[in-house]
Amino acid sequence: MADAKVIPFDDDRSRTGAATPRPGRRRPLLGGGARRRNGEGAVSPLPGPQAPDAAAPEAAEGGAEVETGGGGDWERRIAGGLAFLRRRITGEYEVDEFGYDEELTDQVLMSLLRPLYGNYFRVEVKGIENIPSEGGALVVANHSGVLPLDGLMMQVAVHDNHPAGRHLRLLAADLVFMLPVVNELARKAGHTLACAEDAERLLQRGEVVGVMPEGFKGIGKPFSERYKLQRFGRGGFVSTALRAGAPIVPCSIVGAEEIYPMIGNAKTLARVLGIPYFPITPTFPWLGPLGALPLPTKWTIQFGEPIPTDGFPPEAAEDPMLMFNLTDQVREQIQHTLYKLLVQRRSVFF
Numbered sequence: 001m002a003d004a005k006v007i008p009f010d011d012d013r014s015r016t017g018a019a020t021p022r023p024g025r026r027r028p029l030l031g032g033g034a035r036r037r038n039g040e041g042a043v044s045p046l047p048g049p050q051a052p053d054a055a056a057p058e059a060a061e062g063g064a065e066v067e068t069g070g071g072g073d074w075e076r077r078i079a080g081g082l083a084f085l086r087r088r089i090t091g092e093y094e095v096d097e098f099g100y101d102e103e104l105t106d107q108v109l110m111s112l113l114r115p116l117y118g119n120y121f122r123v124e125v126k127g128i129e130n131i132p133s134e135g136g137a138l139v140v141a142n143h144s145g146v147l148p149l150d151g152l153m154m155q156v157a158v159h160d161n162h163p164a165g166r167h168l169r170l171l172a173a174d175l176v177f178m179l180p181v182v183n184e185l186a187r188k189a190g191h192t193l194a195c196a197e198d199a200e201r202l203l204q205r206g207e208v209v210g211v212m213p214e215g216f217k218g219i220g221k222p223f224s225e226r227y228k229l230q231r232f233g234r235g236g237f238v239s240t241a242l243r244a245g246a247p248i249v250p251c252s253i254v255g256a257e258e259i260y261p262m263i264g265n266a267k268t269l270a271r272v273l274g275i276p277y278f279p280i281t282p283t284f285p286w287l288g289p290l291g292a293l294p295l296p297t298k299w300t301i302q303f304g305e306p307i308p309t310d311g312f313p314p315e316a317a318e319d320p321m322l323m324f325n326l327t328d329q330v331r332e333q334i335q336h337t338l339y340k341l342l343v344q345r346r347s348v349f350f
Helices: 034-039 072-092 104-121 150-163 174-178 183-188 196-204 236-244 267-273 288-292 314-318 320-344
Strands: 124-126 138-140 169-172 210-213 249-254 300-303
Touching: 072 104, 104 150, 104 183, 104 300, 138 150, 138 236, 138 314, 150 169, 150 174, 150 196, 150 210, 150 249, 150 300, 169 196, 174 183, 196 210, 196 236, 236 314, 249 314, 249 320, 314 320
Parallel strands: 124 300, 138 210, 138 249, 169 210
Antiparallel strands: 249 300
């Protein structure tokens, strides 16, 4: 398969300038999702139900109406699908230096996640307008659920609900990029390694970046500690936001804690397998693969009011007391919203 085209950093379609990429590490970064959605460099949609053509003839000679059959719709869908496959085979599609494939994400990966998002977890989104319509922003969320499905659902929530059509670029742990298949899919979906350098470059390029500072401590905590936030690290995400001058958007996710109620942890087996934990739930591993199915809980994702960082001086990113205070502020806001949403919900499943 041919290599995909790459948009260089100095392309006229890019939003702003950026630091020179490290030699031999990655390829140049593509412009943000907002630009692509405004028409420049836009990708062709997969075939699907199309709106009626407003320019189609409404009447034939003598005023008689022209009846159009469904054959044309199927022809367009088939042609669109073949064109999509041709671009994948020939490499006539674009990726950024992190491997993000916007066309594949929009037309395939999001389509695969939507049934889980809309029909299974029935996600309700609140406060999506708190994510800026343009420019960089850092979304900071709680993490839970044994498997990181909450990050994927948050990505769909931003992609499908933000009025400006923004894309969420998630920062993921090293383990994600060590797993076969998962590694490739994660990069195609726009995820990148959770390091300050990558996060800062994405923010400076005007991307919406998502981070879950609890890490494995959050998704691997026992069910008895559900909705109790773990430590938010040393405040590295705050330092990154300060350097980029990007606002911090707190995000609270309710519903993910109950999809895999973790009642135990086989630590010895986890060490043998080289994973952070080996969960034991009421259904796993007792029911085998069937026990790996998540429970169909009802989710709510709420984006809080952004915390601005552009008013601080450049040296503020090196001030440990300021980073501690801002980290604590973000953590407390997320925790307070979690408690409020828990009080408001009627049931775990409805």
